[in-house]
Amino acid sequence: MDKPAHRTLAGVVVPDTPIVDAAIEHARQHCAPYLFNHVVRSWLFAARLGQLQNVVHDEEVLAVGTLLHDITLNESFAGPRRFEVEGADLARHFAAERGFDRRRAQLIWDSVALNSTPSIALYKESEVALATAGICFDVIGLQYDVIPAAEVSRIVAEFPRMQIKRQFRRCFCHIASTRPETSYDNFIRDFGERFVEGYSAPSVVDLVDAAPFAE
Incomplete structure (x- = not known):
């Protein structure tokens, strides 16, 4: 796989590719503003944890899985399955439609479906584990001391917690x-x-x- 182009967002180096841009826009359209900021922060924290801990991973899979992990978390949610599973199906379809092969799309499914089950997800493939770690960082402060405080403050300043x-x-x-x-x-x-x-x-x-x- 070719190495993707990169850009800097809130001080974090992240992949700059069409599918990442599409995932950002998809999240913006389907998430309330506070939730959109949460998924972006979670992605940036996940990416930074991976960089600081030298975790080899697929940056696009991490981006898409983390950005789309809460697209069904809203007050119009109607089931019938738990919101993570409903969202995982949608995220996998999003990725497959844009050319991700079966394995990469399935990693995105796992990232979304298991995002609130860290007792399992943190021990899966690096993309799933990092996505979960970034989400948990933002929600409960897991591994809060790993990322320098100034970097955390910059991310929160650019994507406020609301x-x-x-x-x-x-x-x-x-x-x-x-x-x-x-x-x-x-x-x-x-x-x-x-x-x-x-x-x-x-x-x-x-x-x-x-x-x-x-x-």
């Missing part, structure tokens, strides 16, 4: 209240249990006990 904690809570609680069946095995369950009146998730203990076998 009250993301409050915005996330509202969005997650909306999904927990309107599509609870998509939340039982992911982090949205935590928001439902703490903030949504009447929210009740089934216990895996009950599911195992109720399995249709004698023992």
